[in-house]
Amino acid sequence: MAGCSFGVAEEIVGDDPVPVSAAAGPADSPVRQDSPAGDIVEAGAPVTALLADPETATLVAAVADPPRLLLQDLDDLEATPHEIDLPGTAARLESAQAGTVQALIPDAGALVEVDLASGDTEEIALAEAAVSTTEGAEEATVIAHPDGSVGIIEADGEHREVPGFDGTTTVVTAGGIVYALDRVQSSLVEVDLDETRRGLALRAGEGATNAVVDRFDRIIVTETRSGELLVFSADPFLLRQRHPVPGGPYALAYDEQRDLAWVTLTETNELVGFDIAAGDPVEKHRFPSVQQPNSVAIDQDTGTVVVGSATGEGIQVVHP
Template sequence: MVAMPVACALLATGCASKSGQGDDALQIVANPVAATAAVSPAPAVAPAGTVLASAGVTALAADPASGVLAVAVDQPPSVLLYRLADPAAAPVRVSVTGPVEELSFGSGQVLASIPSRGQVAAVPLSGGQATELGVPGQPADAVAAGTDTLVAVRDRKSVDVYSGGALVRSITGGLYSADEVVHSGDQTVVLDRLRTAVFKVDVQGGTIGEGLRAGDGATNAVADSYGRVLVTDTRAGALLAFSMDPLLLRQMYPVPGGIYAIAYDARRSLAWVTLTGSNQVVGFDVRGGEPVEKFRFPTVRQPNSVAVDEGTGRVYVGSATGEGIQVIQP
C-alpha cells in the first residue's frame, strides 16, 4: 500500500467552505450521519501484552510528565488514575457525573468531557473531587491552550474559549458539529464528524476558517511533531495527514480493518491506530512521505481507545465492552 500525496486543488469533492448547510462543497450526502467505530468480532487470538481488569473504557490519555494514565470507564462513570511506572497497581478512582467521551491533560489536571451532562470535569492528578465546568450544550472535547481551555461543543457547532472558568468567546461558522479540537503550538483545528471535515480555528480572532474534507467518515484526530493533524477516516479505511499552516491534505494512506482511535508518540514519531473491525492496534512511523508500518498487535475486543506513554513507548488499549485495559510494550 502506498500513500497518496494530495493537495486541495486536486480534490474533486471540494475543498474550502465557509457556507451554511444549504450550499456546502464539503457535504457528502443530504442527511449526514457521523461515522462510528466498526463493531468488533470475537477475538480470534489472545491480546498481546497484559490485560488489566476494567469496566467498559470510554477514553484514555497518558501523560509522561506527571506519570499518570487516565482511564474513563462507564460503570460507574469515573476517571481512573494509574501510575505509568506501575500500571498493575490499583488506580485512584474519581467519580464524575456521567459518561466521559474524551480525556486530555493540561494545567496539572485531567480534562474529562461529559456531553450528556453539559460539563467538563477537571480531575486533580492526585485524585480527590473533580471540579465541574458547566458548558451550555454538549461539550465533546476539551484541551488546554496556554491559560485557556478550548471546548468543542457538538450541538452548538462551536469552539468555546474559557479562561479562569469563565466563557471568553464562542467561535462559530460553517460547522455542522464540533466533535474534537486539536491544538498544537499556535495552531488550532476542529474536527466536524457530520461534515467529515477539518477546519482551522482562529482562537484570538474568534473565527472558523477554511475547511477541508477529511475522507468519507472522519472520527478521531491528533497532532504530530511535524505541524500536521492526523485523522482516522473510519468509513473509507484510511489514515489522513493534513498540514495545519496552510491547511492542506498531504497524505491519504489506506488502512483496512476498521481504523478508529489514534494516539501519537512524539519521541518515536509513531502514530498508533486501533482497528476495531479486526481487534488490532498498529504503529506507523510517520516521519517520511508516507506512513510505514512498524508494529501490529492483537487487542482486546472493541478497542475504541488508545494512548501511548512517550517515556517508555508503552501502548494502552481500552476495550469498550468491558474486557479490560491492555498494556503493550513494543
Template sequence: MLEATEHRRTTGGTTVRGRAAALLAIPLACALTVTACAGEQGGGDDLQLVADPVAVAPAAAPPVATPPGGTVLAAGAATAMAVHPGSRTLGVAVDGPPAMLLYPLDELSAPPRSVPLPGRADSLDATGEGFLAALPGAGALARISAGDGALSTVPVAGQPSGTAATGDRTLVSVRDRKAVDVLDGDRVSKSVTGQLYSADDVFTPGGRTVVLDRLRTALFDVDLDAGTVNEGLRAGDGAANAVVDRHARVLVTDARAGALLAFSADPLLLRQRYPVPGGPYGIAYDERRDLAWVTLTERNEVVGFDVGGGEPVERFRFPTVRQPDTVTVDAGSGQVMVGSATGEGIQVIAP
C-alpha cells in the same frame, strides 16, 4: 501506497489538480472546501454529500480470536484514555457507572484509584496538574488531580466534546452548539460559531486552531482572534478521531474508507492519505518516536506507524482486547495502552 495531493489557492477558494479528487473519493473537485464553489452552486453546502449525515461509529469487533499482546488489566468499558507524564499516571475513563481510574504507570498491576464522575467522559487530556475530561451528558468539564484524585467541575452550556490548551487558555468544542468556547480559567471569554454541523474535537497544531466536525466528516480552520470559523476541508468519508504530531499536522482516522490522513494546518491542506484496512478508529501519537498508533476495530488490532517520512510505514502490529475503541501511549517508555469498549480490560503493550 501513498497518494499525494497538490493544491493551488485561488481567490475563490481551492483548486485541486492531479489526482486529488480521486484521492478523496469526492465526485466534484469543488467539494473539497466549503467556500470553493458556493457561488457556482447557489450557496449550497459543498461538504455535505448526503441529505442526512450521520457521525461515523467504530466498526463492530468480532470475538477475540488471538490472545491480546502484552498484559490486560481488569476494567470496565473504556471511553477515553490519556497519560499524565509529569506524575507518571495513566488515566482511564470508564462507563457503567462513569468513573476515572488512575493507574501508576510504574506499577500498573497495583489497584487503581477510582474517582466517580458526574457523567460519561467522551474525551480526556493531560493538563498541568492532572486530567481534563469532557462530559457531554453532564454539560461540564471535569478536572481530576493526578496526585490525589481530587475532582472539580466546570459547567459548560451544551455538550462539551473535546479540549485543547493554547497558552493559558483552554479551548472546548461544544457538539450541540456547534461552537468552540475559549476558557480563561473557568470563565468563558469567547464563543466562536459558524459553518459547523457538529463541533466534536479541537486541536492546536503549530499555534493554529482546527475543529473536527464528524457530521460533515471535515476539518475547519478557526480564527480565535477574529471569532470566525473559516474554510473547511473534507477528511475522508468518515472522520473519526485525530491527534496532532510534532510536525504540526493533524492525523485523522477515516473509519468508513479505511485510511490514515495527514493535514497541515497552515494552510489547511491534505498532505497524505494512506490506506489502513480493518476499521481504523482510535489514534494516539508518540512524539518521541514519531509513531502513530491506530486501532482497527474490525480486526481487534493496533498498528504502530512511523509517520516521519513521505508516507506512513508500519512498524508494529499487535492483537488487542475486543472492541479497541481507545488508545494512548506513554512517550517516556513507549508503552501503548488499549481500552476495550466492551469492558474486557485495559491492554498494556511494550513494543
C-alpha cells in the same frame, strides 16, 4: 498498498461542504480470534477514554456503568486501581498540566480535574458543555459542544459561537491555528477566532473520526469508513498523504518521542504503529488488541501503549 500524496485544489470544500450520508463511527468488532498482546488490566465496564500521564506514571481510564475514573500505576499493573466517581460519563480525558488530568463530562455540563499525585479532585461547572477543547491565540479556549457546534471562550469569560458547524467532535491547534474535525461533513476546518467564522475546509475522505497533531504541526486523521490514515499540513493547509489502512482505523494517539502514530483497527481488533517521521506512514508494529478497541493513549516517556475495550474486556497495556 503504497501511500499516496494528493494536491489540494480538488479537496477544498469551502464554507459549505456537502455533508456525507451519516457521521462515521467505530466499526463493530468481531469476536477476538487471537489473545491480546501485552498485559490486561481489568476495568469492569466499557472504557470511554484513556490517558497515560508520564509525570506520575499513571494510567487514567474513564469507564461507564457506573461512570468513574480508574487510576492505575503503570509500574505496578497488579496494584488495585484507585477509583474516582464521576457525575456522568467522561467523553474525553485531557492533560491540564503535568500530573493533572481533566475529564470532560458533557452530560453534566462539567469537568472533573484530578491531581494524580494526591488524588484530589475538583468538579468545575462549565457554562458551555464540551466534548473537546484546545487553546487558541490570546488565551482563548475553543470548544466542541456535544451537539457538534463550536464555541470560543475568551480569557475574560466571554463566549462566542462559530456558525456553520454541526458535527464537530474534536478541536486541535496546529501552527497556532485551530482546526475542527467535523464528522458529519467529514472535513477538517480552520476556525477563524478573530472573525468568529469558519475558514478554509478540506474534505477528509468519506468518514473521518479522530485527529491528533504531531510535533511537525501536521494533523493526522483516521478515516474509518474508507480505511485510510490522512495527514494534513497546517502551513500551508494541505492534504499531504492518504495512506490505506484496512480494518476500520478509529482511535488514534501520537508518540512524539518516537514519531509513531498508533491506530486501532475496530474491524479486526488490532493495534498498529506507523512511523510518520519521513513522509508516508510506514508500518512498524502490529498487535492483536482487546475487542472493540475504541480508545488508545501513549506514555510519552516509555512509549507504552494502552488500549481500551468498549465491550468490557479491560485495558490492554503494550510495551512495543
